[in-house]
Amino acid sequence: MGRNPVSMLLSGARREYMLQVVRRCRVLELAVLWTLLACGTAPVLAQQKPKIAASSLTLPVFNPLVWNIMKARGFDAKHGFELEAKPYPSISAFYAAFATGETDTLIGGPTILQKLYQEGVPLRIFGTAFTLADLLIFAKDANIKSLADLKGKQLAADMGGSQFQVIKMYANAKGIELGKDITVVNANFAVARAQLEADRVEAALVIEPLASIILRQNPSWKVIFNGAQGWKEITGQDGWEIVPAIRADAIARVPGAPKMLLAALQDVANVILHETDAADKIAADTVKLPPGILKAAVESKRLNMIVEPAWEPAMRKSIWDMMERAVQAGFYQKLPDDKIIYAP
Incomplete structure (x- = not known):
């Protein structure tokens, strides 16, 4: 028995309607998904490394x-x-x-x-x-073996640096007055080295890496003071x-x-x-x-x-x-x- 043309038309209309509903639902789902993703990016951005x-x-x-x-x-x-x-x-x-x-x-x-x-x-x-440990005082004269041996002599050092402050604190503990017992020539590390090389001073205060460069190029120069050893000597730490x-x-x-x-x-x-x-x-x-x-x-x-x-x-x-x-x-x-x- 053949189907009623009117019923067939209504069935087709229902199918089309249902398809439209499904499409709309999918669009809505996508919209919701994108919204959630967009909302989710805010915390991600907020969690960027400071x-x-x-x-x-x-x-x-x-x-x-x-x-x-x-x-x-x-x-x-x-x-x-x-x-x-x-x-x-x-x-x-x-x-x-x-x-x-x-x-x-x-x-x-x-x-x-x-x-x-x-x-x-x-x-x-x-x-x-x-x-x-990387704070060192170098001397060329083999007779100068300690800071005390610099009395009456000249030391090239950067007087504005914390390294000079350490040297002065050590000297104070040993009863040596820098500037009076030892003349201090103000010079940055590179200039201090050059002053010693040219024999304008008897000793120079330098730090690493210049200390290792000096020892490679001038192995005869002697370390007469090491900051770590000196500090431990007067403080125990x-x-x-x-x-x-x-x-x-x-x-x-x-x-x-x-x-x-x-x-x-x-x-x-x-x-x-x-x-x-x-x-x-x-x-x-x-x-x-x-x-x-x-x-x-x-x-x-x-x-x-x-x-x-x-x-x-x-x-x-x-x-x-x-x-x-x-x-x-x-x-x-x-x-x-x-x-x-x-x-x-």
Whole structure:
């Protein structure tokens, strides 16, 4: 029996209607899906890694190498932030950028950071970094064997640096007055070396990597003072040439920044101390040091990077002791308050 044409027409209309409903549902589903995806991107964007800007240097020294290794190995991303290293051509510009807030963090001399803090820079020291082992005084005369032997003679040193402050603190503890017992000729590390080479002074204060370069080129020169040994002699504990600090406003923006940076710095120290060939290559490629110089500094233990939290009692004491001695030596009138050292 044939189907009624009217029924067939109605069935076709129903099918078409149902197809339209299905199409509309699919369009609606897609619209909902896109909306959900769009909503879902907001948290993703919000979770982008925070950027932390660091003062660095264009000079051939080890300070910028820390940031170069951190970036090359991706330790910043590993620990949840994006490092932006900003290189500066001088030490003064390096510190000024941090003081004005152009950068968030740096690795600097603890007693220089003490000065900045007392001048109103809202900084927090959150760890340790390089020991004083890379601070050396060289002499050419074999009869000069210690700082005491320089009495009545001339020492070339950068009087504006934290390294000179360490030398003066040591000298004070030994009853030697720099500037009176020993004449100090103000000179940066490279000029100090040149002054000694030209016999214009009897000794020169330098740090790594210049120390390793000097020993490679002038093996007859003698080290008459090692910062780490000297500091331990008068204090019984380690001292620090440079330590990491971060601005308080950066911590307010990124509360986990001190611990993130500390973990990344510990990874960098591991590369320097245990993957020295790889670190040496990064130094040659980025800081343009002669190949083998970093390796020589590490193997001789003149370059020793120990990264520990500054808030741990022993580390806090060692940093605070340096600040106390800076006051005793007359560099500053009083100690900073205890907020200068970060506490979680």
